[in-house]
Amino acid sequence: MEYDVVIGLETHAELATETKLFCGCEASFGGEPNTQVCPVCLALPGALPVMNRKAFECALKAALALNCRIDKVSNFDRKGYYYPDLPKNYQVSQNYHNLGVDGFLELIINGNEKKVGLHNVHLEEDAGKLVHPEESGADYSCVDFNRAGVPLLEIVSNPELTNVEEAEAYMQTLRNVLLYIGVSDCKMEEGSLRFEASISLKTKGSEKLGDRVEIKNLNSMRAVIKSLQYEIKRQSKLLDQGAVIERETRLWDENNQKSERMRSKEEAQDYRYFPEPDLVPFTIEDKYIEEIKSQIPELPVYRLKRFVEEYGLTSYDANILVDEKLIADYFEACVNAYSSPKAISNWINNDILRELNETKTSISDFAVNPKMLTDLIKLVDDGAISNATAKTIFMEMAQTGQGPEVIVEKKGLKQISNASELESIVELVINENGKVVEDYKNGKKNALGFLMGKIMQKTKGKANPKIVNQMLETKINQ
Numbered sequence: 001m002e003y004d005v006v007i008g009l010e011t012h013a014e015l016a017t018e019t020k021l022f023c024g025c026e027a028s029f030g031g032e033p034n035t036q037v038c039p040v041c042l043a044l045p046g047a048l049p050v051m052n053r054k055a056f057e058c059a060l061k062a063a064l065a066l067n068c069r070i071d072k073v074s075n076f077d078r079k080g081y082y083y084p085d086l087p088k089n090y091q092v093s094q095n096y097h098n099l100g101v102d103g104f105l106e107l108i109i110n111g112n113e114k115k116v117g118l119h120n121v122h123l124e125e126d127a128g129k130l131v132h133p134e135e136s137g138a139d140y141s142c143v144d145f146n147r148a149g150v151p152l153l154e155i156v157s158n159p160e161l162t163n164v165e166e167a168e169a170y171m172q173t174l175r176n177v178l179l180y181i182g183v184s185d186c187k188m189e190e191g192s193l194r195f196e197a198s199i200s201l202k203t204k205g206s207e208k209l210g211d212r213v214e215i216k217n218l219n220s221m222r223a224v225i226k227s228l229q230y231e232i233k234r235q236s237k238l239l240d241q242g243a244v245i246e247r248e249t250r251l252w253d254e255n256n257q258k259s260e261r262m263r264s265k266e267e268a269q270d271y272r273y274f275p276e277p278d279l280v281p282f283t284i285e286d287k288y289i290e291e292i293k294s295q296i297p298e299l300p301v302y303r304l305k306r307f308v309e310e311y312g313l314t315s316y317d318a319n320i321l322v323d324e325k326l327i328a329d330y331f332e333a334c335v336n337a338y339s340s341p342k343a344i345s346n347w348i349n350n351d352i353l354r355e356l357n358e359t360k361t362s363i364s365d366f367a368v369n370p371k372m373l374t375d376l377i378k379l380v381d382d383g384a385i386s387n388a389t390a391k392t393i394f395m396e397m398a399q400t401g402q403g404p405e406v407i408v409e410k411k412g413l414k415q416i417s418n419a420s421e422l423e424s425i426v427e428l429v430i431n432e433n434g435k436v437v438e439d440y441k442n443g444k445k446n447a448l449g450f451l452m453g454k455i456m457q458k459t460k461g462k463a464n465p466k467i468v469n470q471m472l473e474t475k476i477n478q
Helices: 053-065 164-180 221-240 286-293 300-311 315-322 325-337 341-359 370-381 387-400 404-411 419-432 434-441 447-458 465-477
Strands: 003-014 077-080 090-093 100-109 112-125 129-131 142-144 151-157 193-203 213-216 248-253 258-264
Touching: 003 164, 003 221, 053 100, 053 112, 053 151, 053 164, 053 286, 090 112, 100 164, 100 300, 112 164, 164 193, 164 221, 164 300, 193 221, 213 221, 213 258, 221 248, 221 258, 300 315, 300 325, 300 341, 315 325, 315 341, 325 341, 325 370, 341 370, 341 387, 370 387, 370 404, 387 404, 419 434, 419 447, 419 465, 434 447, 434 465, 447 465
Parallel strands: 213 248
Antiparallel strands: 003 151, 003 193, 077 090, 100 112, 112 151, 129 142, 193 213, 248 258
């Protein structure tokens, strides 16, 4: 049998605030366990929450960037469930008035565009974290409440992703949007960006959806992809055998690269939602929405399209540039200084990104600023230095922070382009290598490369290769 795959993703992103959602405790990652807590986030009797304005602005900005319709009546609800890392035994979330609804995320996959609908975007508080001891036979677990109360944005997609490739594009695109608008650092290794996947299979072409399986414990995009690939095979095999796919929650076992049953979901979970009595409802004014909307920069998908149309870049090159906002900003600063987008793109995508990766440096801390890079490219374009020499100069620029002209002058690297100066050297090499010249005349075209190499040796690599090549051919053929 052939099956259609149906995938939906729930995303949780911790928001980039200094303090928690309803109290003044620090919201940073990595503190000693249970040192960033207070009566509010520990749910001690009589402690009252106060909403973090910055967190709400971040959530609203994300909802607008994701093309949501904003519910102007905002309210929080209590979502009741018991778990050891949830101090209140309920979570303050949004159910009756989600901040944003009916949004969409635009993807570009192999040059094709696809819009994935978003069911809702809402704001809630994060839970704490259980810490399980690693020693064998331990019969206890510890709980760290530092994360409890950290502002969390939940983004729920519609089940409109049809394969693993689309799911990967969705995750990457959503991550880039959140980074571009500055509402989350999206560090999956620190738990500030988390995904949960739902997947079902149906008979190809059928309108009836199959029973879905939820997959949790996904701590990387790679784990999401692997778990989806595994579930497609597992569910296909069961359906081929005539079995029924159980509606359940499964955990991803990274060590064994397979999903394991966690619990059944035969009935909907009853969270007993009711309005949070300690937080008053409020109305979001149009003026406030427009103010937040004005802070949203050009988003990566639209920037990619513009780079292709305006600068003539390939989709591949443009995609690399827009993957990080600061890199895209650097590129545009270079183009504004010197209109040579293809050359600038090549230098950034090959040399600069390699250097940043090797030195673990951010582009904002990189020694070579846009003017220095474009000055280097101009020297190549003007014939003052060769491309090979430019690579050497670039490495010294990255290490010393000196401009290219300074390095060229200091090391005497300026390319020899004066015809009269090169002519005597070309004639000398021709006279010293008569047999090679004859080989070239007899059709061995690679002999010219040998002669070029000899000239470069005599000029210590400073001869202009274009002029030398023309001069060699002219003199040999005379």
